[in-house]
Amino acid sequence: MPELPEVESARATIERSALHRRIADVDDTDTYECRPHAPGDIRAALVGRELTAAHRQGKTMWVETSDDGPELGLHLGMSGRILVTGPDGRVDEGGDYLPERLRSGRDDPSWTRFSITFEDGGGLALHDKRRLGRARLDPARTALGPDAEHITREDFRERFHRSNAPVKARLMDQSVVAGVGNLLADEALWRARLDPRRAASDLSVAELDRLRRDLRAAIRFAVSHGGVHTGEFARARGKSGHCPRCGAALSRGTVGGRTTYWCPVDQPG
Secondary structure, rough: OOOHHHHHHHHHHHHHOOOEEEEEEEOOOOOOOOOOOOOHHHHHOOOOEEEEEEEEOEEEEEEOOOOOOOOOEOOOOOEEEEEEOOOOOEEEOOOOOOOHHHOOOOOOOOHEEEEEEOOOOOOOEEEEEOOOOOEEEOOOOOOOEEEOOOOHHHHHHHHOOOOOOOOHHHHHHHOOEOOOHHHHHHHHHHHHOOOOOOOOOOOHHHHHHHHHHHHHHHHHHHHHHOOHHHHHHHHOOOOEOOOOOOOEEOEEEEOEEEEEEEEOOOOOO
């Protein structure tokens, strides 16, 4: 599932290739992807405007529009991609983060669930094989915690010291810190040498500071290399996986309702 790095790649694609191009048409007829809007609602709000700025908080992405228009929220769901076509027909789709098992047939035109056509002939499309993405106007963001890439040291400490929940569950709570999913949580905890099952309130200030630093480093690595699946631990993560540092067989369990891997040697309980 796309996590913060994948959404950042999509945001950067929009910022790089889709801004300041006048909108000529919108296809918002997919009633599942565009819910709760009725067909034509998003089109009526966007035609004649331009996209002016692309933003992200955690996994939530939204785009400002010109002339005091509404924000356009775009969610990638499980396997969504943002593709932007230029006037010359060239396609900018950012990093290709999809694992090989999800790539087959990924260019099937029937998987375009929402699209914008620009006056210059190019366009923007939300391409979504599993139909779990979303396009909506003025998306709510009040329930989100600070972005995982930008949260301050003091805020991170305070939000984790409040809870006796496992540190991994706390990391993945979007109201605590926005943007961390299952793979990124395991990657950051492995980098920080912390057992995912430990109570968040049990971590020392030094351990919390190390976790924040390693979380941000894992995000930067994933953004620059094409997604969370490129991480050193993510590549080894699996039933027969071994720790990339020490070679020990990885432990597997359920933490916060999610399948979790950790190194029993480097991440002692």
